[in-house]
Amino acid sequence: MSHSIPPSRCLIPCVVTRVAKVVYIVGGGSNQLSLVHEAKRLGHRVVVSDINENPPCRSEADYFERVDTVDRAGSLVVARKYKVDGVITDQTDAAVPTVALIAEELGLPGIGFETALRFTNKELMRRTMAGDQLVNIPESQYYDNSHAALEFVNKSGRPPRYWIVKPVNSQGSKGVNRLTGLDDIDKFQDAITESRDKGILVEEFIEGDEYSVEAFVKDGIVHNLAVTKKFHYPQNECIDFRNTYLGDIPRTTEIALFAANQATILRLGLRNGSTHGEFKVSGKEIYLMEIAARGGGGNISGKIIQYLTNFNPSTALIHTCLDEDFDVIFSDYQDRFAVMRFFDFDPGTLKSITYDNEFSKTLLHFELNVTAGSIIRPIHNSRDRPGYFIVADFDRSVVLESERAFLSSFDLAYT
Numbered sequence: 001m002s003h004s005i006p007p008s009r010c011l012i013p014c015v016v017t018r019v020a021k022v023v024y025i026v027g028g029g030s031n032q033l034s035l036v037h038e039a040k041r042l043g044h045r046v047v048v049s050d051i052n053e054n055p056p057c058r059s060e061a062d063y064f065e066r067v068d069t070v071d072r073a074g075s076l077v078v079a080r081k082y083k084v085d086g087v088i089t090d091q092t093d094a095a096v097p098t099v100a101l102i103a104e105e106l107g108l109p110g111i112g113f114e115t116a117l118r119f120t121n122k123e124l125m126r127r128t129m130a131g132d133q134l135v136n137i138p139e140s141q142y143y144d145n146s147h148a149a150l151e152f153v154n155k156s157g158r159p160p161r162y163w164i165v166k167p168v169n170s171q172g173s174k175g176v177n178r179l180t181g182l183d184d185i186d187k188f189q190d191a192i193t194e195s196r197d198k199g200i201l202v203e204e205f206i207e208g209d210e211y212s213v214e215a216f217v218k219d220g221i222v223h224n225l226a227v228t229k230k231f232h233y234p235q236n237e238c239i240d241f242r243n244t245y246l247g248d249i250p251r252t253t254e255i256a257l258f259a260a261n262q263a264t265i266l267r268l269g270l271r272n273g274s275t276h277g278e279f280k281v282s283g284k285e286i287y288l289m290e291i292a293a294r295g296g297g298g299n300i301s302g303k304i305i306q307y308l309t310n311f312n313p314s315t316a317l318i319h320t321c322l323d324e325d326f327d328v329i330f331s332d333y334q335d336r337f338a339v340m341r342f343f344d345f346d347p348g349t350l351k352s353i354t355y356d357n358e359f360s361k362t363l364l365h366f367e368l369n370v371t372a373g374s375i376i377r378p379i380h381n382s383r384d385r386p387g388y389f390i391v392a393d394f395d396r397s398v399v400l401e402s403e404r405a406f407l408s409s410f411d412l413a414y415t
Contacts, residue, residue: 019043022044022086025088026102028049029057032091033057035088038312047063047064049067050069069095087110100112114269120292144199146192153179167191167199171297188200208281213226213258219271226304227254227333236380236381245339276300298340301314304338309332311331338364341391351414353370362392365388
């Protein structure tokens with residue numbers, strides 16, 4: 001189930017389009033709903049494709065085709081069938097190369113297929129960024145074999161916890177784990193399974209505070225919109241547990257992150273579109289973890305940035321894919337406050353779950369993926385998370401109290 005309140009303001013000055021165009025949105029999950037809603041609000045017809053038979057966007061779209069987002073040939077057939085005027089995706093890495101390829105094949109605005117690969121394949125990303133003066137890259141090795149990766153770690157002369165394993169291309173922290181010396185071969189195999197290209201990186205684990213930077217790029221100009229402070233589950237240091245916008249990021253850190261984000265985007269060659277960059281600050285050094293040519297998931301792009309900055313990335317993406325002009329105008333994100341919080345319920349089979357739903361004034365978004373009878377699993381990857389919510393307000397103390405009160409209202413009974 002989900003709950004959300006509409007944004008309080010229209011966030012990109014625009015006039016409703018009078019000539020309807022056909023916008024193809026690749027991927028029909030809940031994170032794409034903001035794109036569908038904006039395209040419809042602007043007067044366009046919407047085509048959605050997704051591997052699932054009945055994804056959340058299907059009922060909102062004008063046309064639906066059941067095609068996997070990574071099926072580039074099948075998605076191209078859909079684009080030609082509906083004679084689309086623009087093709088777009090957001091908050092999902094898997095669809096980025098598909099969208100780029102369709103745009104190239106049909107002569108539509110896009111980021112370019114090679115650029116898409118640099119933003120979705122971590123090995124290629126690191127090779128492209130090597131030697132940059134503003135951004136450090138963790139030491140890493142590429143493998144397509146679990147046993148070879150384990151042999152490297154064992155012979156490295158460093159303890160297992162020095163290393164992290166990750167798929168070269170996946171999303172949502174699936175297959176990402178810090179090594180411990182226990183069951184590491186299983187972690188390597190899990191990463192290979194989750195990698196679309198069946199390759200993994202064994203990478204130096206960087207100690208330090210983690211942040212993400214949200215930006216929008218127009219005509220090669222990077223507009224840094226906000227910095228997110230990230231916290232992780234104690235049982236997996238690679239999975240987001242809490243993302244905050246509480247006005248507590250030092251200005252010097254923000255400036256350094258904005259500079260690193262801009263340098264990364266320009267070096268990887270993106271000229272238009274949303275980005276979500278993840279960095280670690282270790283002492284005075286900035287390390288790139290990864291960066292995506294799409295907005296942050298969990299409705300960072302769909303709702304949080306819109307609330308904090310008066311800028312709607314969804315609207316901007318639609319204008320971009322249709323080659324329509326617009327201005328990137330936004331407010332200082334630190335004038336408002338928000339927290340995204342994922343649930344961390346005890347594992348077990350639910351008998352019942354109740355909560356207080358009287359938070360409409362501060363609840364920007366709420367998703368709960370478990371009900372009576374659901375099995376709650378330990379949080380080993382992002383798919384194990386049972387849901388999340390976003391609270392937002394002009395007052396920092398109100399946001400923190402709303403987060404605490406909403407969490408404390410949950411009452412779970414197990415069988």
